[in-house]
Amino acid sequence: MSMLAARSVDAGEARAAAGAVLEPEAGVPLADLGLVDDVSVHPGGRVRVRVHLLTRDHPSADALAEAVRAAVSKVSGVRRASVDLAPLPERARAELGDRLRAGSPPAGRTPRIYAVASGKGGVGKSTITANLAAALAAAGQRVGVLDADVWGYSVPQLFGVRRSPIAIGGVMLPVRAHGVRLMSTGFFVSEDQPVVWRGPMLHKALEQFLADVCWGELDVLLLDLPPGTGDITLSLLELVPDAALLAVTTPQAAARAVAARVVRMARDARMPVAGVVENMSAAVCAHCGDSTPLFGEGGGDALAEQAGTEVLGRVPLDLPLREAGDEGVPVVLRSPGVPSAVELTRIAATLPVARRSLLGRSLPLMVR
């Protein structure tokens, strides 16, 4: 009986099952990356699969082995599947790097790009970016976040992940957390190490984040801009001309006046404005339902009117939002029912598509 079962395992089928498993860091099937090395079928329905790892200390090696084992176990006739992992040999790594650089796989489509900006620091721009990204990813979209706040990066903290991206032949894979593809200078420096790069280096870093990162196919890319209208913001507008501005402000009149500068800059750069998100709006008491406008009122409306756009939503001051950020899990995932999470999820689902006409122009971003 067992011999019959063994004979009935089709090695090609087992290989196809292993090849269909997604490489956890690259997000594409193992087969597309040429990572299924050897598949051997043994008596008694035993199948052994050798899978190459993109890097020696792969952060999700165990999960990958388990996913392959589970996929192969489902193939008809398989009684026992085992998986051996081995680092991709140097030569194959170089070839794969060349392939990724050349744009295969996968072919790019133009993502919707939002540049999340604020006039000043501390208004919650990064928190809004992280939560919109996580909510979009949870809704099934392929989402990337580029942390362009090169000095004051907060994406690693907000997503609870801090490690170097995998690099293959000069091409970097974004770091994945909570379903979102991330790139941040924070992945390249230790926490207590200040980033001391200056203008040209910053421009270069951003250029690399766009050109040397294999983002894969994205539906949405969110750029977390540094506060204000400095060098980095201007560099990015040059590098990603199709981004639409998402302006974040608090309800305070003073914050709105500063945020208006960002809107003016966007207008000068002929960048479309997707809308305004008012953050730290009135806190609602969980017990009595009373709302307290700690930071005043009207900032979002006034800014939207000035920018000729609309307020996409008002995210209340909310303790769970702050706690989730400190814990490294976006609040839309950690506590989806709290007022801030409900509003952020709603904003993510209704983000307008604001595109400047691209007629025949290709995006520098979707090179691969």
Ligand SMILES: Nc1ncnc2c1ncn2[C@@H]1O[C@H](COP(=O)(O)OP(=O)(O)OP(=O)(O)O)[C@@H](O)[C@H]1O
């Ligand atoms: N709606 C909110 N309710 C409670 N806390 C909030 C809210 N929005 C942001 N915060 C908290 O405010 C602090 C600043 O937020 P965040 O870092 O996102 O701001 P930022 O505008 O990106 O700042 P910077 O530009 O300086 O990086 C964080 O501790 C965050 O958890």
